[in-house]
Amino acid sequence: MIVKRELSKRATALGIKDSVPAYNSPSLGAQDLATGVCFASGGSGADVLTSSFLRVISLADQLQSFKEYIAKLTATVGQEKASSIISNALFITSLGNNDIAITYSEGRRPELFPTYAGQLVATALGIKDSVPAYNSPSLGAQDLATGVCFASGGSGADVLTSSFLRVISLADQLQSFKEYIAKLTATVGQEKASSIISNALFITSLGNNDIAITYSEGRRPELFPTYAGQLVGWTSSFLQEIYALGARHVWVFSTLPLGCLPGGRATSGMLTCNELVNGLATQFNGLLQHGVSSIKATTHDYDVQFVDVYTPLRAIINNPAPLGFTNVMNGCCGGAAVATGQLCTPFTGQCLNPSTFVFWDFAHPTQRSYEIIVATILQQHK
Known part of the structure; x- marks a missing residue:
């Protein structure tokens, strides 16, 4: 998981685009699919307990959204171009912060x-x-x-x-x-x-x-x-x-x-x-x-x-x-x-x-x- 603000900063620095929209945004347009979207959910982590406790989108659900994104992208630009976009894209992920700070350190792990x-x-x-x-x-x-x-x-x-x-x-x-x-x-x-x-x-x-x-x-x-x-x-x-x-x-x-x-x-x-x-x-x-x-x-x-x-x-x-x-x-x-x-x-x-x-x-x-x-x-x- 990575927050959208940090992701947008990195996208801007790489000359991709100034704002990386959330995949679940109701205003997301077909043109956004080819230039990058954000699947992250603030507060989530690798541990399902973390997202469950904070009531945010779990990593598994973020992955499911990515699969849906691939299908939408393919339908929009075709199989060949979609595969090229995905294989050349930069994926940024950050996991562990909330798991350690919230789930483990606050005693929510049954161990x-x-x-x-x-x-x-x-x-x-x-x-x-x-x-x-x-x-x-x-x-x-x-x-x-x-x-x-x-x-x-x-x-x-x-x-x-x-x-x-x-x-x-x-x-x-x-x-x-x-x-x-x-x-x-x-x-x-x-x-x-x-x-x-x-x-x-x-x-x-x-x-x-x-x-x-x-x-x-x-x-x-x-x-x-x-x-x-x-x-x-x-x-x-x-x-x-x-x-x-x-x-x-x-x-x-x-x-x-x-x-x-x-x-x-x-x-x-x-x-x-x-x-x-x-x-x-x-x-x-x-x-x-x-x-x-x-x-x-x-x-x-x-x-x-x-x-x-x-x-x-x-x-x-x-x-x-x-x-x-x-x-x-x-x-x-x-x-x-x-x-x-x-x-x-x-x-x-x-x-x-x-x-x-x-x-x-x-x-x-x-x-x-x-x-x-x-x-x-x-x-x-x-």
Whole structure:
């Protein structure tokens, strides 16, 4: 990617033209095709996560535009001249700046995070050791039949949550699931695709970011009982939509004890859990459990289960020593600084032994914590 201004300067210096128009410009004329256009999108990079986070045109889509350009140029000047123009053209590309400065340095690459609960469940059930992201450019057809991940870190049931954090919304995740069904059907056939989906285990976790970020930081004016009811309503609608698409086995995770996370402790001096915030989480979890039970009662072939992750994590926090934990207040990555909400980055100090920390950063448990939580879950849910 290179910004248009810099590209135009270089084109002027080479005596090509003073302004290189954007290929997607509605005012682009046929005469511009033969003298150079710009496919770049400010903020993009080589990493698809970069363009996705900044909501700009990805490198893959820029390449697709170039292919379309070749077809238009050929139709305008003919095959021979089009080939000559392209082979003699100067292509300028700049990649890596945004990937390093925005995606990697701000901790958006999963390599910096511990294995999440859903992944550990898949491993424990003998499904696969790594559940790939559905949007991963390296996703293969063989991955479709054994499980993919539609989740987007930072999203929630509330559209304001994903909008504020600029992540993939629940509605867009649902759309990806619909696209997945079409791809799976094309790969294995209708009958097998339906069987895979109806026998699959779906894991969803909603509410943590909605309460901790959207509500607690004043982005929703409603009283909490009203807002919690809205969250449960949105979650219930989502559960009914995936049922209509063929899902039959779903685990709905509760929220974590949000007031005990390093970020949640900040308002209570870091020494104790913020029980006010924990109270909000508990209130929501109660409503969510009731909502899940209502769906299950009215849809008899729907194995939808409320999964309590609040209690096992709180048990770890309340009695960490027997489990080998020595730190329940700070994150392994960032230490006390995580109370500010700072993400774990390559430049953030990390502890030497994460297995002795309950938390990885300001909001996420370590892999060791998740392993204990998942073991508890698997004892309670079959």
